[in-house]
Amino acid sequence: MELLLFNIFNGLIVGLFYALMALGLSLILGLNGIINFANGSFLALGGYLAFTLKPEIGFWGALVASPLLAGLIGLVIERGLIRPLYGRDPLYSLLLTFGLAMIIQTMLRMTWGANGLPFKVPDFMSHPLSQTYFFLTGYRVFVVVLTILAAGSLFALLQFTRVGVRIRAGNSDLETVSALGINIYRLRAVNFGLGILMAGLAGVLAAGRLGLTPTMGASLLMPSFVAIIVGGVGSLMGSVLGGIIIGVASGIVTTYYPAASQVVIYLIMAVVLIVRPRGLLGQEGLLE
Amino acid sequence: MSGTESTVPAASFGATPIMRLLPSLIIWSLLLSVPFWMPLVGGYTALASRVLIFGLAAMGLNLLLGFTGGLSFGHAAYFGLGAYGTGLMLKFVSGSTPLAIVVGVLVGGMAATVFGLLTIRRRGIYFAMITIAVGQMFYFIAVRWNSLTGGEDGLTGFSRTNIGFGQAVLNLHHTITFYYFTLFFFAIGCAVVWRVLHSPLGHTFVAVRENQRRLRFLGLSVGFYIWIAFALSGTVAALAGTLYALLNNFTSPQDLNWLLSGDFVIICVLGGMRTFWGPPLGATIYVVVQDYLSSITVNWMAFIGALFVVVVLFFPFGLLGLLQRRSSQ
Numbered sequence: 001m002e003l004l005l006f007n008i009f010n011g012l013i014v015g016l017f018y019a020l021m022a023l024g025l026s027l028i029l030g031l032n033g034i035i036n037f038a039n040g041s042f043l044a045l046g047g048y049l050a051f052t053l054k055p056e057i058g059f060w061g062a063l064v065a066s067p068l069l070a071g072l073i074g075l076v077i078e079r080g081l082i083r084p085l086y087g088r089d090p091l092y093s094l095l096l097t098f099g100l101a102m103i104i105q106t107m108l109r110m111t112w113g114a115n116g117l118p119f120k121v122p123d124f125m126s127h128p129l130s131q132t133y134f135f136l137t138g139y140r141v142f143v144v145v146l147t148i149l150a151a152g153s154l155f156a157l158l159q160f161t162r163v164g165v166r167i168r169a170g171n172s173d174l175e176t177v178s179a180l181g182i183n184i185y186r187l188r189a190v191n192f193g194l195g196i197l198m199a200g201l202a203g204v205l206a207a208g209r210l211g212l213t214p215t216m217g218a219s220l221l222m223p224s225f226v227a228i229i230v231g232g233v234g235s236l237m238g239s240v241l242g243g244i245i246i247g248v249a250s251g252i253v254t255t256y257y258p259a260a261s262q263v264v265i266y267l268i269m270a271v272v273l274i275v276r277p278r279g280l281l282g283q284e285g286l287l288e
Numbered sequence: 289m290s291g292t293e294s295t296v297p298a299a300s301f302g303a304t305p306i307m308r309l310l311p312s313l314i315i316w317s318l319l320l321s322v323p324f325w326m327p328l329v330g331g332y333t334a335l336a337s338r339v340l341i342f343g344l345a346a347m348g349l350n351l352l353l354g355f356t357g358g359l360s361f362g363h364a365a366y367f368g369l370g371a372y373g374t375g376l377m378l379k380f381v382s383g384s385t386p387l388a389i390v391v392g393v394l395v396g397g398m399a400a401t402v403f404g405l406l407t408i409r410r411r412g413i414y415f416a417m418i419t420i421a422v423g424q425m426f427y428f429i430a431v432r433w434n435s436l437t438g439g440e441d442g443l444t445g446f447s448r449t450n451i452g453f454g455q456a457v458l459n460l461h462h463t464i465t466f467y468y469f470t471l472f473f474f475a476i477g478c479a480v481v482w483r484v485l486h487s488p489l490g491h492t493f494v495a496v497r498e499n500q501r502r503l504r505f506l507g508l509s510v511g512f513y514i515w516i517a518f519a520l521s522g523t524v525a526a527l528a529g530t531l532y533a534l535l536n537n538f539t540s541p542q543d544l545n546w547l548l549s550g551d552f553v554i555i556c557v558l559g560g561m562r563t564f565w566g567p568p569l570g571a572t573i574y575v576v577v578q579d580y581l582s583s584i585t586v587n588w589m590a591f592i593g594a595l596f597v598v599v600v601l602f603f604p605f606g607l608l609g610l611l612q613r614r615s616s617q
Contacts, residue, residue: 029413033413035413035416035417037550042510044575057314081597081601084601085600089411090359090412090416090603091353091359091553091557092604094361094416094553095550095553095554095557095596095599095600096592096596096597096600096601098550098554098595099554099592099593099595099596099597099600100593100596100598101593102590102592103587103589103590103593103594104595105589106590106593107317107590109587110587142480158376168589175291205491222420222421222424225417225421226421229414229417229421233413233414233417235311237309257408257436258424259432259433260432262428262432263425263428263429263432266421266422266425266428267425268422269421269422270422270425272405273409273410273418274406274409277409277410286480
């Protein structure tokens with residue numbers, strides 16, 4: 001029983017990383033119309049930046065600064081490379097971000113080395129909170145709380161601020177938004193930066209849990225795609241839900257049949273596609 | 289406009305029949321004489337086999353990507369399944385190379401047929417995401433099913449065997465013989481794709497790419513044709529995969545990975561997606577550049593990534609596409 005709970009909780013944590021990553025991907029997929037393959041590399045970048053910044057400004061400073069920094073780099077890349085691709089066949093943005101992922105990953109390896117680096121979280125968070133449930137460390141609970149906070153603030157931003165309303169409006173009809181005199185290029189840039197910010201945050205959190213390697217993002221990227229497909233394209237809430245579902249499912253399967261822990265994610269996707277092709281919370285006909 | 293133009297392969301912009309056949313004649317005579325001129329330009333014959341295999345896989349993908357307009361980012365799965373099918377067959381069941389090829393093609397082709405049904409439930413970007421995810425599923429199966437596939441280390445312990453024809457024996461261990469063996473299957477693949485593209489079915493594929501709504505008005509099921517294109521293109525990719533397993537006498541999970549799918553797509557784009565000979569041309573450039581880069585720097589991946597970016601930003605129509613546009617002006 002403890003083992004099952006342990007694996008479910010573990011799966012939940014990983015699922016939250018998927019969810020954070022899927023949130024960023026979903027944002028960019030919606031308004032920018034791009035499947036951002038480089039999101040995984042930006043995630044790793046966020047983690048590595050935190051690794052470098054931590055000795056200077058401490059864990060908390062790094063937790064805030066490195067996602068912001070990653071988002072900033074995302075803005076620059078959007079301006080230079082992504083912007084020329086709007087309105088063109090999605091094939092091209094796929095290929096470009098694919099190439100970008102390779103470039104960033106190689107740069108990470110050149111800068112920080114190919115071997116894994118440890119990312120130590122503050123001591124008070126690394127102790128178990130309970131004797132029986134040894135897996136409930138402070139850090140894991142912290143990851144849960146922070147993910148809820150991050151997702152919550154993103155939803156609040158989209159719901160209550162002017163930019164957020166514009167982003168949502170742009171998702172359903174970008175042309176009209178543009179006709180109303182809103183600079184959609186700036187809007188898309190902000191949106192892209194936000195998406196990368198989420199990836200960067202996931203990177204810092206994942207670094208504390210999984211350690212740092214140049215390929216850490218790539219291995220989280222695929223499940224995040226599945227999270228979006230399961231949750232439904234066009235629904236941010238769906239992406240979060242999808243991430244948690246596949247994470248927990250993978251955790252449960254780990255208990256009974258570890259070899260299938262990854263494959264089960266794709267089986268869930270297959271079932272969802274057969275039973276409900278638009279995903280759990282997805283809208284019909286979006287992005288097709 | 290582009291509908292009729294693009295079904296005509298790039299090789300046929302000449303007017304007279306001789307002019308029209310000339311590019312194909314040059315291509316085939318170049319391919320047939322590879323073992324003679326390859327060493328002169330500093331290459332090796334196995335590299336040429338690799339080019340053929342990647343070219344064939346990309347040509348298969350292009351049937352879906354370039355001609356039907358289905359954005360598949362998961363074709364490495366069918367390529368890799370072909371490779372694993374062949375490898376497992378040779379290792380565990382029978383030492384017959386032709387049988388292993390047949391089994392490999394069947395495994396990859398049937399997977400494409402079944403999972404094609406799953407992917408065609410959505411279109412556009414969504415379609416691309418599903419193909420990626422489905423492809424990755426096979427990757428994880430190959431990595432985790434250690435006892436059968438050898439896991440991360442890949443499948444070893446098999447090798448291509450000679451084929452006997454009564455008295456005569458085809459010695460496949462010889463690199464040059466194996467090159468011609470590969471070329472033979474490459475030619476078969478080309479013939480199949482050519483035949484399909486010049487049949488009513490092929491014209492329907494192009495129509496799917498150009499205007500799905502109009503097809504629906506005509507009472508045709510768009511999803512059905514995308515599915516057929518998916519199955520066919522996966523089968524051709526699987527054939528390439530079986531040859532790849534035979535070339536290396538080894539199969540790695542990387543042969544199933546989405547990175548390889550990306551390679552196939554960039555090969556199509558680099559050569560020219562709307563052309564028949566584009567993918568083989570793209571494969572030639574891509575495989576040679578990759579081979580060269582990986583021999584001079586460990587950071588070759590960054591350069592390949594840069595190649596992706598440059599192709600997308602500056603050569604979106606590919607080399608043959610560029611040529612075609614210039615000649616039509």
